[in-house]
Amino acid sequence: MAAVITLYPTVTPPSYHRIVSPTLKIPTDTRRPIPVGLLACQRDPLLRELETSIISCTISQPASFPSGKKGKKASAPASADQPTLEVILHDTVIFPEGGGQLSDTGIIKTADGRTWTVTQAKRHGGHAVHYVRADQAEDGLASLTPGANVTVSLGELDFDRRYDHMSMHTSQHLLSAVLENRLDIHTLSWSLTAAPAPSYVELARSMTTEEILAIQSEANKLVFEGRKVHVEVQEMNDKPQPAVPVLESGRAVGKGVPTDYTGGIMRTVIIDGVDRSPCCGTHLPTLHNLQLFIIPQTEALSRSATTSARLYFLAGPRLITYLTSTHSQLTAAAATLSCGAPQVPDRIGQVVDERKRAEKRVDDLEFELAKHVAGDVWQEMKSSEATLFVKHVHRTDDSVNPLGFLSAITTAFANIIPAEQPFVLVFSSSPSSQTSASASVLLVFGSDEKYVKLAGDLLKGKLNVKGGGKGTRWSGKFTGVWREGREDTVVSEVLQGVSI
Numbered sequence: 262m263a264a265v266i267t268l269y270p271t272v273t274p275p276s277y278h279r280i281v282s283p284t285l286k287i288p289t290d291t292r293r294p295i296p297v298g299l300l301a302c303q304r305d306p307l308l309r310e311l312e313t314s315i316i317s318c319t320i321s322q323p324a325s326f327p328s329g330k331k332g333k334k335a336s337a338p339a340s341a342d343q344p345t346l347e348v349i350l351h352d353t354v355i356f357p358e359g360g361g362q363l364s365d366t367g368i369i370k371t372a373d374g375r376t377w378t379v380t381q382a383k384r385h386g387g388h389a390v391h392y393v394r395a396d397q398a399e400d401g402l403a404s405l406t407p408g409a410n411v412t413v414s415l416g417e418l419d420f421d422r423r424y425d426h427m428s429m430h431t432s433q434h435l436l437s438a439v440l441e442n443r444l445d446i447h448t449l450s451w452s453l454t455a456a457p458a459p460s461y462v463e464l465a466r467s468m469t470t471e472e473i474l475a476i477q478s479e480a481n482k483l484v485f486e487g488r489k490v491h492v493e494v495q496e497m498n499d500k501p502q503p504a505v506p507v508l509e510s511g512r513a514v515g516k517g518v519p520t521d522y523t524g525g526i527m528r529t530v531i532i533d534g535v536d537r538s539p540c541c542g543t544h545l546p547t548l549h550n551l552q553l554f555i556i557p558q559t560e561a562l563s564r565s566a567t568t569s570a571r572l573y574f575l576a577g578p579r580l581i582t583y584l585t586s587t588h589s590q591l592t593a594a595a596a597t598l599s600c601g602a603p604q605v606p607d608r609i610g611q612v613v614d615e616r617k618r619a620e621k622r623v624d625d626l627e628f629e630l631a632k633h634v635a636g637d638v639w640q641e642m643k644s645s646e647a648t649l650f651v652k653h654v655h656r657t658d659d660s661v662n663p664l665g666f667l668s669a670i671t672t673a674f675a676n677i678i679p680a681e682q683p684f685v686l687v688f689s690s691s692p693s694s695q696t697s698a699s700a701s702v703l704l705v706f707g708s709d710e711k712y713v714k715l716a717g718d719l720l721k722g723k724l725n726v727k728g729g730g731k732g733t734r735w736s737g738k739f740t741g742v743w744r745e746g747r748e749d750t751v752v753s754e755v756l757q758g759v760s761i
Contacts (some may be wrong), residue, residue: 270292271307278304282495285526286678292316292408295352296387298494298526298541302356302365306427306543310414316349318405320398344398345380346390348405348651353413356423357382357389360542360624361451362430367419371404379413379597384541385693387525388586391494421578423543424457428577429460431454431490431532431544432553436574437462438536442445444495445470450568455580459556459573467559473616477555516629551576554583627666627672635673642684648686649712651756655691655749662688664702664736671734685712685759686721691743701743703728703752705735712759719755724748 263542280287287304288295297303301311321344348369358364369391370378378394384594391413396718404409415423428455432742436652437448440462449463468476519670530540546553575583575654591602598608634654642650658666667688674686685707692699703726710732719737720726728737 264648273305273307273546274491277306277491277742278553279491279493279674280495285494285496291351293351294349294388295358295391296526296546297357297384298387298528298680300354300356300389302530302543303492303541303677306545310412310419311352311354312410313350313352314414315405315407315411316351317407318346318348318393318402319344319684320402321347321392325595341390344395344401346393346395346401346405348379348393349388350391350411350413353382353389353391354380355382355389355391355413356426356543357384357690358383359384360540361453362542363453363636365415365419365423365426367391367413367415367452369405371416371546372410373404375404377401377405379404381408417741419658425578426453426457427543427545428551429575429579430540430542432551432574432576433462433546434530434536434538434540434544435480435483435532435548435551436476436553436555437531439476439483439693440464442535443476443479444468457579457586459579459583461560461571461573462561466568467561468572470557471696473555473557474571476760477553480553483532483535484548484553487547490544490546490548491531491533492533493531493546495527497525515705529737554580598756603732608722628669631669632673634670635677638674638686639677640679642682647760648683649760650682651686651760652684653687653689653749653752655689655745655752657693658690664704666690667704668703669736671704674706683712685716685756687716687756689739689743689748689752695742697741699740699742701739701741703739704728707733709733716755716759719758721754723751723755 263455285301286298286591294316295301301308315534320621331481350369354365356365358381364383365379366381367379369377369379372489379391380394382389382391384390391403393401404610414715429477433448433451433453437451440446440448446464446466451462452460454460528539528541529537530542530544531537554575556575559572562569562571591605594609595602595605598605598612600608637650638654641652654670656663656667660666667690670688671686678684685705687703687705689701689703705713705716705720707716712732713733713735717726718736720737724739725736726739728735730736
């Protein structure tokens, strides 16, 4: 696969972070933590390293860390033998999860030269809490002491992750704004999925392909114009915050401040001339390089009282990765099909048609073969003088549905045998290559359901076959290696037990 190289902007413009309240100041007292809303990662989203100090460090209960699973809530518990410390810094470049954006990961370096891994950061009330991995809790507490000066930073992979999150988050604001401004479609929620999967917005209704393409075109016009993005912050007054809009269905549209936030900062992200939304997340200072691709279909979701739809999108480095991966897959498919990339869809269509015709030929041949097998059994039965005719037929079959062929034999047999003839037949089938985990199928077919049930019960008891049935048919599965001189003998004993 080709390498994906992303060139990041290096400097955040001074005009990006704007304090619009005359009384709001960024705390300079290093004994107090700067509240979420004014953190360095929010003031300067491209800043990778910061000198700061420790406010507190405590032993945490087992915390949750990102697991790589799909969804913003996916997490896995810390291992019991590796303690986690909760560290609050005066300021930080590590973003605590919020606004639908996942937490950053990063590094804290202490004055003694040691490096501590920050597995995630979370907002507790109005403070950013860093979850730090330590080999020994006492060792961590001794090094990460309150008042100590430290360097908090984003490593190369940490910043790649942050930049991906920022790209998708800013693109989500753009997408939701264009949807609302152009089509009056509200965004109910959004999900920043784990890379490289597309993220999605959940909408109040589905969209047509034409609508999706129009929204994509409109959004990318704003991207090509390079619309600026900036943040305005002010003190949150004591007045109740505006209620989150609610649709006729009762579903909240959701542009509000979390009810548990106690930082006292109102933060608004503005895309020039496009959107103003309250948000605590990190955002790029411009729409440049954020070409948006919307997957041209929606996924309908039905709930008890409402119906909504998910619209998937990609942007920034994630889009480049997606295009690179898609191209590699297309090239590999073209090589397999011995054609050029543009001819892959037509060639796949031909292969599918040929497969359908081949399957039809196989079905026809199996039907003919089933009639021949049934005819052979019928000829043997006609020459038998037994009051109750019993017979076991075993086959080797590597098809996907061997039980289906055995059923075809019983159907063909039922069409030729007189109704008054009593019989019990056992058909079995095993794959050509067997292991202890291999599955063989059995089908019992008889003229009287009491004989069929008796045979099934005996197979369960003698061969540990798992199965069941109703009426004159019973089917089951045997797990293990089927041997002619062993399992076949047991089936013969079962049929002798039925015929007594």
